[in-house]
Amino acid sequence: MTPAERQEIVRERSKGVTHKDLAALFGVSERTVYYTLRTEKERKRDTRIRTKQVSVTLTPEELDGFDQVLARHGVASRSAGVRCLIQSANGIFQPDPFLAEELKSFRAALNRVGNNVTQIAKRLNEARAKGIAPVFGDRSLAQLRLLSGFVLDFADQVDALSRRRVSRVTLEAHNALKEFSDAPE
Template sequence: MASRRRLTPEERQEIVRERLKGLTHAALAAKFGVSERTVYYTLRTEKDRRRDTRVRTKQVSVTLTPEELQGFDEVLTRHGVSSRSAGVRLLIQSANGVFQPDQHLAEELKSFRAALNRVGNNVTQIAKRLNEARAKGIAPVFGDPSLTQLRLLSGFVLDFADQVDALARRRVSQVTLEAHRALKDFSDVPE
């Protein structure tokens, strides 16, 4: 089996930059000596990373009367929001049902991430053993203990998904209530 070349972090960033310039996946794969699949994964991982770290790339602009702006500033001050852009961002996130993680939620998600990483490592080990057996031309050992392990793993993943869903729903409900209160305050501003 041929060994696969690993990309350095600098090469991964260069792939992203080159793709933005218009290079095809095939050209990038040839340039870096990797498969097209590796290029696809690299680009998708970077896109996910930017979304997960909340790298902001879009702008919103709005024109207001002096009275509207004054009312907006008063509401922001009353709610302890530090800037106009933060206030608009909170309203947009609330209106779309997207939540901005608070400290408690961030800690909960960190523990969930660790648990999910352990599950991912287990799945990777199972797949590795099955692939090694197939490459050697032998039937993989897959008895009742392995099947029990997979069932337990599946149950854990389903329970994990339910816990994350419940946590997210609770937080979205709380943020939505805050947004409704803030929007009500904005509707009370004189026109």
């Protein structure tokens, strides 16, 4: 087959013509059509011909912030910056085993707190249903204060953990942009 015929197969297939019809049209086997399409796909990938597009909708503030980061790192265009982030995303957006383990322990602790709150609510409802004023002494008040303190500490720990993770991802993204800005076009 000539290169022009191969390109015609690729064009016609992108229009939705079936492999079988293409084989009949060009007088080749279906296997040849599959091979031609695969070879073209690999050629585009190997020569780094860009065939896919990514679109994202941002607020004006988000776009302004992105432009500022790009300018700070000397990246010439938004598309170059997004391309760099996508290329380096495999290293940046990996699951964090430490974060996952911490969140697992937080979930267990929160389940215990939830069980305690459920028990307190159950006892108060039982007392109210019987027309009895619930016994709520200093010990019960101290337990509720401890429980409240735990929940607040828990929220602070989750906040700190997520802020550290965001800072790390931000640093890695900045490093990826820096490397990209130093690379030849």
